[in-house]
Structures are given as C-alpha cells and as structure tokens.
Amino acid sequence: MSLLPNAAVLLGKELRTEFRSRELLTTTVVFILIVIVLFSFTFDPTSDESRRFAPGLLWLAFLFASSLMLQPCFLREQQNDTLSALRLSVSDPFAIFLAKVAANTLFLLLTELLLLPIFAVMYNVPITRVLHWLVLVFFLASLGISTAGTALSAISAQARMRELLLPLLMLPLLTPILVASTEVTKRLFEREPAVQWTGIGFLAVFDVVFLTALWLFGEYLLEE
C-alpha cells in the first residue's frame, strides 16, 4: 500500500512547482476576472434578473478557465521529459493521477474562492449565509472537473493542436458538472436560499464515477 505515500510526495512536488512561480494561479484568476467583466457588458448586472443567470456565468467562466488551467498538467512533464522518470518512480501509476487531481482540485478551489467575493460584490449576490454550502459545491465540482480534465489532458498532450483539443474533449464531457453546479448555486443565491441535495448528490456521483474510471484506465493513458 504505497499508493497514498507516493501520491503525497508527488502532490508536494506539484504544489512546490506551482507555488514557486504561481503562474497557473495568477493567469487563471486574471482570466476569470476578464470573463466576469466581459459578461457584465452583455446585460444589466445589478438587476434582480442577474441572480438567475449569474451562477451560470460564474460556472461557465470557471469551466473555460479550467480548460486552460489543466493544459500544462501533462504537457509540462512531456516538454521537460520527466514523464518516464515520474512513471518509474512509483509502483502504481494511479499515484501520479491522484497527485495531479489533488493539486488541480486545490488550484481550482483556490481561484474559485478568491474570485467568489469579487463576483458577489460585482453581481450583487449575498453569499455570507450560504458560504459553507458554496464551498462544498465548489469542492465537489472542482474535483469532478480536475478528475476528468487531468485524464483528458494526458490524452491531449500526446496529440497535435493540443491547446485547442483539450477544451473540445473536456467541455462536452463536463456538461453534467455545469448543469448540476449551476442549479445548486442558483438555489443558494436566491433570496430564500435552499440546499438542493439532488444536485450535490449528482456532483458526488460524477466524481466517484470518474475517479473510478481514472483508477481503472489511468495506467493506459501514460503508456509510451
């Protein structure tokens, strides 16, 4: 059972690489900010109406940003020729995926939580009452996005036109996440917020299904 210790060491490596440069986090935060500001030009952002579609915009921005953010996940390993070393260093290749999924979930969650207050102020939605529920939704959705996205970035890194290919593979696959998290967030942003358990359960099911798929098929994604 060396899976978890191995994954923990690799997670440390992922976090160190990112926090040394903070490239991924800063660019993603700026990207989402730009998208949120651009969205505001397409309708009246302070109206009551905006409460209804603001969650959708928020999740769309997160989803687009994540399709950019997950780009270097395996590309970096490939460009630095570190993939073989990585594979040799662990007995179970799932540890590599586990570490990358955990790191990506953390990065996504961080950017989302950083942008949430800004979004709440700009779009006039109250969040303090439902913050703990929002964190739960953000966590489950980020885990789902990272799980599927990490697997797909391993595929797209080995193809041509990879920068364009990843969003093409990822976005349709992640529609369930977009639908469920938008619905749950919409209910949480209402004047009388309510927790939609079916939506939360749906997100959890998505996470479990794709984590299992990654566990079963991950090793083939890294074959030479």
Next chain:
Amino acid sequence: MWKRAMIGAFVLFLVGASAYASFYIAPEEKTMHVLQRIFYFHAAAAWAGMTAFFVCFVANLLYVWRRDEKWDSLGVSSAEVGLAFITVVLITGPIWAKPAWGIYWTWDARLTSTFVLWLLYISYLLLRTLIEETDRRALLSALFGIFAFIDVPIVFGAIRWWRTQHPAPVIMGGPGSGLEPTMLKVFFFSVLAMHALMVFLIAERYRLEKLRTDIELLRREAEAI
C-alpha cells in the same frame, strides 16, 4: 460481392417495409394525427444510434484489453455510423417539434443531452485525426471513447432531476406510459429495420477501414524496401 449486395438489398427492403408500416399499418394518433408517424423513424434511429455507440464502447474496451487492431477499426466504424443515426435524430426531431410544440428546438434536457452526445463523438473522431501514430491513436481514442460513453448516462440522468419538455419515455417509462399494441409492433419493427441498417453500415465501414489499414501497411512495407 453478390452476398453483400443481397444483404444490402434485404436491409433496404426492411427499411422500406418499416416506412410502409409506419404510414399505413400503424393507427393514427389522437392528438398529433399523421404527424406522430415520424416517431417510428425518429425514435428507432435514436435506438439504433445508441446501440452503435454501445458497440463502439465495447470495441474500445476490447482494444484496451487485447490491443488488436480490428477492435480499433470496429470502434471508429461504429462511432461514425452511430453519429450518422444521431444526426438523423437531431434533424427529424426539429421537423416533428415545430408543428407539435411550435418551436424547432427547445433547450430541454433530452434534446440537449443528445446534442452533447453528438458533440462527444464528434470530438472522438476529431481526436483520431490529430494523432499520427497508429497504435497511440487507437489506444488514446479508445480511452476517450470509454470516458465519453461513461458520461452518457450521467448526461441523460439530468432528465430525471431537471425539468424537461420532452415527452417522458413512452416505452419502459414507468406506469402510465405505453403504446397501443399495433403501434408498439410497428415501432419494434422499425427498431429492427434501423438496427439491420446500422449493422450493415458498420460492416461496410469496417471493411473499408480494414482495407485502409492494409494499404497503410503495404505502403510502409514498400517504403522499407
């Protein structure tokens, strides 16, 4: 050659017969009248498309397990044919929806999820064009095909939780659903005809893919000499 032509003619006959049955044998529906007859084509094509994608999924799994090139050929063949059937569904749907619902397209869960399904398999075929190396292309596209197919029930599961304007599943849709017996017979005959057409098309496409890989192999051998 003759055998294939005969089978093709038989499949064509089946499809023609199902069209005849849906126009002249099936009774007229109470509210939608003649309009409802597109159902036998629309829903049967949807079932055949789904079956083709299931074949693709099984072929993908078998490729990952066995690494035999023939499973890759079957995978791409069934994905293309499935895509053709789902395209038919996406075209006949709006033709039916305009007079029945008053609009060509509603963004309800089932329509949207079919559209997403269509996009997923477009991505699958697109991915194949972007990887040069044959083995790598086969393996990676098989893995994407598996992920995409796993995603399908999750996307479709959305109907159960979020509102929909599409009729609740008529067949196997729980209590209160169901078709009139003659309609059901005609429908299952259409499903059979569409499946025959699907299997025939996959077999032909598979043959083509096989020829293509054979030529590729010969060309590589010729270059090596």
